[in-house]
Amino acid sequence: xxxxxTGGTGYLGHSLAMKLVEQGNIIHLLLRNPQSVFAPRHPNIxxxxxxxxDRSLIERAIAGCNQVYHTAAAAKLWAKHPDExxxxxxxxxxxxxxxARDAGVSRLVFTSTCGVMGPCIREPLTExxxxxxxxxxxxxxSKKMAEDLVVQYAQKGLHALVVSPPKxxxxxxxxxxxxxNAVINGxxxxxxxxxxxxxxxxxxxxxxxxxxxxxxxxxxxxxAGEKYILGGVNISYQEFFALIRKISGNRGYIIQLPKNCxxxxxxxxMLNYCLTGKAPLFSGKAINRFFSNYCFSSEKAVKELGYQxxxxxxxxxxxxxxxxxxxYA
Amino acid sequence: MLEKSYTxxxxxxxxxxxxxxxxCAKRGMNLLLVALPQSGLGNLAGxxxxxxxxAVLAFEMDLSDPGSCQQLFEEVNxxxxxxxxxxxxxxxxxxxxxxxxxxxxxxxxxxxxVLATTILTRLFLGNLERNSPSxxxxxxxxxxxxxxxxxxxxxxxxxxxxxxxKSLRKEVRRNGIQVCVLCPxxxxxxLSVTLLNRTGSWLSKQAVLDPEQVAEIAINGLLKxxxxxxxxxxxNLFMLLDKLLPEFIKTRxxxxxxxxxxxxxxxxxxxxxxxxxxxxxxxxx
Numbered sequence: 001x002x003x004x005x006t007g008g009t010g011y012l013g014h015s016l017a018m019k020l021v022e023q024g025n026i027i028h029l030l031l032r033n034p035q036s037v038f039a040p041r042h043p044n045i046x047x048x049x050x051x052x053x054d055r056s057l058i059e060r061a062i063a064g065c066n067q068v069y070h071t072a073a074a075a076k077l078w079a080k081h082p083d084e085x086x087x088x089x090x091x092x093x094x095x096x097x098x099x100a101r102d103a104g105v106s107r108l109v110f111t112s113t114c115g116v117m118g119p120c121i122r123e124p125l126t127e128x129x130x131x132x133x134x135x136x137x138x139x140x141x142s143k144k145m146a147e148d149l150v151v152q153y154a155q156k157g158l159h160a161l162v163v164s165p166p167k168x169x170x171x172x173x174x175x176x177x178x179x180x181n182a183v184i185n186g187x188x189x190x191x192x193x194x195x196x197x198x199x200x201x202x203x204x205x206x207x208x209x210x211x212x213x214x215x216x217x218x219x220x221x222x223x224a225g226e227k228y229i230l231g232g233v234n235i236s237y238q239e240f241f242a243l244i245r246k247i248s249g250n251r252g253y254i255i256q257l258p259k260n261c262x263x264x265x266x267x268x269x270m271l272n273y274c275l276t277g278k279a280p281l282f283s284g285k286a287i288n289r290f291f292s293n294y295c296f297s298s299e300k301a302v303k304e305l306g307y308q309x310x311x312x313x314x315x316x317x318x319x320x321x322x323x324x325x326x327x328y329a
Numbered sequence: 330m331l332e333k334s335y336t337x338x339x340x341x342x343x344x345x346x347x348x349x350x351x352x353c354a355k356r357g358m359n360l361l362l363v364a365l366p367q368s369g370l371g372n373l374a375g376x377x378x379x380x381x382x383x384a385v386l387a388f389e390m391d392l393s394d395p396g397s398c399q400q401l402f403e404e405v406n407x408x409x410x411x412x413x414x415x416x417x418x419x420x421x422x423x424x425x426x427x428x429x430x431x432x433x434x435x436x437x438x439x440x441x442x443v444l445a446t447t448i449l450t451r452l453f454l455g456n457l458e459r460n461s462p463s464x465x466x467x468x469x470x471x472x473x474x475x476x477x478x479x480x481x482x483x484x485x486x487x488x489x490x491x492x493x494x495k496s497l498r499k500e501v502r503r504n505g506i507q508v509c510v511l512c513p514x515x516x517x518x519x520l521s522v523t524l525l526n527r528t529g530s531w532l533s534k535q536a537v538l539d540p541e542q543v544a545e546i547a548i549n550g551l552l553k554x555x556x557x558x559x560x561x562x563x564x565n566l567f568m569l570l571d572k573l574l575p576e577f578i579k580t581r582x583x584x585x586x587x588x589x590x591x592x593x594x595x596x597x598x599x600x601x602x603x604x605x606x607x608x609x610x611x612x613x614x
Contacts, residue, residue, distance in 0.1 A: 082527070121351075121380040130373045132351055134517030134539030139522060148520075 004065040006030040007072030011040040011174045028061045030062030038175040052092035058099045071111040077282040082138045089142035097153045107159045110150045114166040115140045119292035127227045154225030162227040170208030171322035191252035196290045203294045206232030207315035217305040231298035233312040334411045337361045342368035342418030344518025348540035354381040361386045383463035392445040402452040409554045412456045417446040424479045461505025467494045471514045508553045514564040536563040
């Protein structure tokens, strides 16, 4: 089967493309930079070089494909030009949806993020729970708008649906600098991890293999216009890193940073940006995001799709093994 | 707060209303939520019950419909509910040239913003008096202090709320009822308002608050018995400047500020593609 995938250099897009090509499919892959070290390579991966907003390119790439996985996004907690992020995440999605509809593809899975649902209070959030905070982060807002577009196209007859992973970790090269893997790797190599204080804030970590399988299951069994959380384990930062320490035998330090320290860090990053032009990892607006619980329930995906969550110990073992290999810088 | 008393909150399903509902639940207050049908009120009520040890009742109705306030009053009475707090939050915002909207829009806006607040306050006054000390929070707007183009009717309805609240406060205080008017500036309420807030000038963007921030400040101020609450440091700075600057400069500034908001901005064009439900392009400011 021919399958079109966007976002091939992303951690998820890369893993998804490799999995599908190994299953004997032919992949049409959209890449801005085919030379990237993060680009998946295989004889059955046909690369279409260019931008998500290049409509004619998308049309050519999608022609003859049965299925579409739209994983491409600008995922940043801070953007110099928010318009660019909206352009990639919202216009880009609109472009892909329109081309998919015109080409008559049978199914489309859109990769969103749990961030759209926001923080939780006590119980893990489900797909139907209301968002309890405003959209102060452009990334989350743009992904929410993209989700709404998918639902709208589904109402008009395209078999399109949304899957929402939380933080993803696991084996595999990650292009993003602040991904969970990078933090785990930093802890293994530098023996230090900074977590929000108190360390009891819980967040949801999903294993890459689970999320990739979840995408395939959603493509196969998901209902049009629906949203499925592809989560993992809801765990406190303290417990998560303590577990890594236990499994790896590493005696690294887990440092709890109070909110004011992180505020100061954000200010310093902005100063550094003004002086040197180095983009900050996050702005002051994103700080509340670290100091909240982000727990999600995968119950719907488990029930309706047959989604499975790998036990966190197993998943961490595989991740740590991969990160400790000499080829991983 | 009395054990079995309730807080009645209108316009509870989205934006500031939702944030106020959560803030009250956080403080252990039982809730009686009112919102439009099909606005997700059931999900919110279920979410609050799941996460907080409070009782939640939900009523779906359009408060701009004639007789709906009376109907709500009778339902509350028939259930024997004691009210200790009334939050008149339901309202319709809007940033539009006067000639660009039809008469039905303004009629609905006045009915909801002015009439529903007045009638609900009158109907539940006795109930609140019986359960004193009790509280009334009316949601106004910073627009009631400035004369803004594109906000003619909206600002006027909020000026009414401002006058009504401060005046009523003087009457009912001795009966143990605190009346307070909340006057927020830009708030990231629904998607279209959140997007419009992104298009303003740098300073006005800094002044924008998230609904959960406003809700916390509002309930704190209400319980402390403040007459007027203006949330946010920059908004308070604006209010100070308002007292200091001469009229002609203020006129310049407000016109400039309003022109900076660009409903034709690319973000809002995206809404037309269906990237968000088509709510009226307005901001509660």
